Amino acid sequence: MAGLFVSLEGIDGSGKSTQGRKIAETLRARGHAVTLTREPGGSPGAEEIRRLVLEGDVDRWSAETEILLFTAARRDHLEKTIRPALDRGEIVITDRFADSTRIFQGITRGDLSETVDRLHALMIGVEPDLTLLFDLDPALGLSRAHARAGTELRFEDMGLGFQEKARAGFLALAARHARFRVIDADGDADTVAARVLAALAVHLPAV
Numbered sequence: 001m002a003g004l005f006v007s008l009e010g011i012d013g014s015g016k017s018t019q020g021r022k023i024a025e026t027l028r029a030r031g032h033a034v035t036l037t038r039e040p041g042g043s044p045g046a047e048e049i050r051r052l053v054l055e056g057d058v059d060r061w062s063a064e065t066e067i068l069l070f071t072a073a074r075r076d077h078l079e080k081t082i083r084p085a086l087d088r089g090e091i092v093i094t095d096r097f098a099d100s101t102r103i104f105q106g107i108t109r110g111d112l113s114e115t116v117d118r119l120h121a122l123m124i125g126v127e128p129d130l131t132l133l134f135d136l137d138p139a140l141g142l143s144r145a146h147a148r149a150g151t152e153l154r155f156e157d158m159g160l161g162f163q164e165k166a167r168a169g170f171l172a173l174a175a176r177h178a179r180f181r182v183i184d185a186d187g188d189a190d191t192v193a194a195r196v197l198a199a200l201a202v203h204l205p206a207v
Contacts, residue, residue: 002086002087003086003088004086004129005086005126006128007130008095008131008132009096009097009100011163011170014185018189019134021036023093033089035090036093037092037093037095038096039073040074040077040096042080043081045073045080063108063110064105067116068119074097075123078126103170104166107169130181131181132181132196132199133182136186
């Protein structure tokens with residue numbers, strides 16, 4: 001794939017979505033072709049699955065069922081959105097990718113890491129070129145998330161302990177893989193955006 005594949009990861013309320021929009025706007029203004037997308041979602045089929053997994057009671061699905069749903073959404077997203085954009089030579093920025101499944105389904109509610117990794121290898125087989133991990137105190141992230149309007153709060157409603165496990169898991173994952181850059185997400189949006197652009201700079205193609 002010819003383009004640059006960037007994923008944004010972090011606990012709920014860490015500012016990924018805001019920063020994704022700011023990054024995309026900045027890079028487009030500099031002359032880059034950018035596809036900004038999200039998971040679960042990013043393609044018509046995956047958006048339908050998004051409603052299933054992000055809304056409703058916290059015990060609506062088991063972690064095992066969620067792994068299957070998220071992987072199905074990711075496969076459609078990869079086929080319909082990510083691969084075509086990369087083949088066109090674009091920068092693809094996705095708000096979450098497989099690392100979220102590794103954390104939210106793989107380790108926070110039991111040890112399902114092997115299941116996640118085997119299914120990922122079988123059905124996805126792609127990792128981002130660069131992963132930006134937005135690191136934030138879980139209590140602050142949870143307060144930000146609950147302040148948002150909307151109905152997609154199923155994972156936030158799992159509580160502070162869940163978010164604390166997720167943060168620890170993300171940091172451990174980042175320590176094991178060279179594609180990660182940990183971004184301090186505590187600060188106003190412009191300050192965090194400057195940190196993001198500094199981390200991105202060396203990876204950007206020429207325009």
